[in-house]
Amino acid sequence: MRSALIVLALSxxxxxxxxxxxxxxxxxxxxxxxxxxxxxxxxxQACEGSDDQYWRARMTRLAETEQAEPELEQEMKDGFNAGVAETKRLYPACGDSTRRAQGLAAARGREIALGLSQAKYRVITVLPPQSEQDVTAQPSTR
Incomplete structure (x- = not known):
């Protein structure tokens, strides 16, 4: 069930x-x-060092997957950068509070991702021109 939700979210x-x-x-x-x-x-990075790029790579993958219009893509990048800056200010070094904050961030991220996986998209159906809608596989008997 859980893997099905992940596959659905990614697709x-x-x-x-x-x-x-x-x-x-x-x-x-x-x-x-x-x-x-x-x-x-x-x-x-506070705990693993500044060379760790694990979550930045995930952000890059999210941006690539979303293929958002430029405005939304910029908002996402700004959100990521704001999260980095604010958190570095609050947690400059690794400690118990940093580890607790990691768990809280993970829980928030899971909650948001679950909500996105259940999002409803509007599907647009494109019908052929009216002249082509009356075409059938078998010729009519006249």
């Missing part, structure tokens, strides 16, 4: 045709997810 996010159909809530969720990734990046 939904990977469909650029739906990218223009995001609701305001979905856009906000993506920006919030990017911010949580930034927080996670800063927290992990």
């Amino acid at each position: 939904v996010l990977a469909l650029p045709a739906f990218a223009q159909e995001r609701t305001i809530e979905m856009r906000d969720a993506l920006v919030n997810l990017a911010r949580v990734l930034g927080e996670s990046h800063a927290l992990r």
Whole structure:
């Protein structure tokens, strides 16, 4: 069940045709997810060192997968960078509070990702011109 949700989330996010159909809530969720990734990046670097790029790589993959229009992509990048900056200020070194903050960020990230995986996209059906709609596989008997 859990892997099915992950596959569904990734497949939904990977469909650029739906990218223009995001609701305001979905856009906000993506920006919030990017911010949580930034927080996670800063927290992990506090404990693992500044060379660690685990969460930055995930942010890059999210941006690639989303194929968002330039405005949303910039908002996501800004959210990530804001999350990094604020968290580095609050947690400059690794300690018990940093580890607790990592767990809280992970929980928020899971919650946002779950919400995105259950998002409803509006599907647009394109019908052929009226003249082609009456065509059948068998000729009519006249």
